[in-house]
Amino acid sequence: MAAVRPRGDYGIDAPWVPWMWIGYTVLYAAITIAAATLWDAWWWVVALVGLATIGFAAGAALYWHTSLRGKFVLWDRLLSQTTLSGGSSALDLGCGHGTVAIMTALRFPDTIVTGIDLWRSVDQSGNTITAAQSNATLNGVQDRIHFDTGDMTALPYPDGTFDLVTASLAIHNIRSRDGRHRAVSEAVRVLAPQGRILIADIRRAKEYATDLRAAGLTVTTFPLGWRGWWSGPWMKTTAVTATR
Numbered sequence: 001m002a003a004v005r006p007r008g009d010y011g012i013d014a015p016w017v018p019w020m021w022i023g024y025t026v027l028y029a030a031i032t033i034a035a036a037t038l039w040d041a042w043w044w045v046v047a048l049v050g051l052a053t054i055g056f057a058a059g060a061a062l063y064w065h066t067s068l069r070g071k072f073v074l075w076d077r078l079l080s081q082t083t084l085s086g087g088s089s090a091l092d093l094g095c096g097h098g099t100v101a102i103m104t105a106l107r108f109p110d111t112i113v114t115g116i117d118l119w120r121s122v123d124q125s126g127n128t129i130t131a132a133q134s135n136a137t138l139n140g141v142q143d144r145i146h147f148d149t150g151d152m153t154a155l156p157y158p159d160g161t162f163d164l165v166t167a168s169l170a171i172h173n174i175r176s177r178d179g180r181h182r183a184v185s186e187a188v189r190v191l192a193p194q195g196r197i198l199i200a201d202i203r204r205a206k207e208y209a210t211d212l213r214a215a216g217l218t219v220t221t222f223p224l225g226w227r228g229w230w231s232g233p234w235m236k237t238t239a240v241t242a243t244r
């Protein structure tokens with residue numbers, strides 16, 4: 001079976017988050033040891049703080065798993081449920097290191113793929129256009145992928161250009177409701193008449209679905225399971241798919 005995760009380095013999403021979980025793990029482990037040493041009559045305090053330590057460690061482990069492997073499994077599933085005819089074009093919004101752009105190019109060998117990003121390192125570690133380009137080269141798809149620097153709320157492409165528009169864990173990074181609305185509207189604007197939009201994100205799935213329905217598309221939303229848990233089920237990835 002072909003590897004689900006393409007070759008290359010894809011960074012860590014919002015890298016400060018797993019380090020925060022690790023910080024809490026270390027802090028609570030220290031409190032547990034101190035409590036066990038100083039207050040051994042209060043066994044339930046030790047047990048509670050010890051349980052919290054295990055919880056924080058599990059949260060950190062799940063986050064790393066989802067960022068390094070889980071999201072690739074989810075996108076492999078989403079793309080496997082998608083059809084594109086030969087000579088199609090695809091756009092990935094907030095492409096980062098090229099995760100979904102490269103997976104799309106590998107799955108659909110006749111498709112030309114564009115990735116656009118502002119390369120914000122707070123959203124993904126080591127986030128540069130050069131990193132995305134070298135991942136494309138490592139996977140032998142550099143001739144069918146083009147990376148642009150640009151804002152997904154004001155796309156530099158004509159109307160109706162792309163048969164597939166994807167956005168992986170990217171739109172929620174836009175702070176304002178208006179900005180996210182413009183990103184979704186831009187995705188719709190550049191979508192070809194029979195095109196499809198695939199979004200996977202940790203928040204705002206209902207908001208994207210509302211905007212897409214208002215734009216006249218047929219929309220479905222569904223949860224993507226534990227492999228899309230960013231520390232736990234309270235931060236889960238949801239898919240939003242839309243067709244004209």
Ligand SMILES: C[S@@+](CC[C@H](N)C(=O)[O-])C[C@H]1O[C@@H](n2cnc3c(N)ncnc32)[C@H](O)[C@@H]1O
Nearest residue numbers: 094095096099117118119120123151152168170
């Ligand atoms: C968590 S990363 C996900 C990257 C990639 N889609 C993936 O799944 O590996 C979010 C990405 O969105 C990009 N981004 C955030 N706001 C953006 C905007 N307004 N326009 C374009 N890209 C943006 C960030 O630079 C970052 O690369």
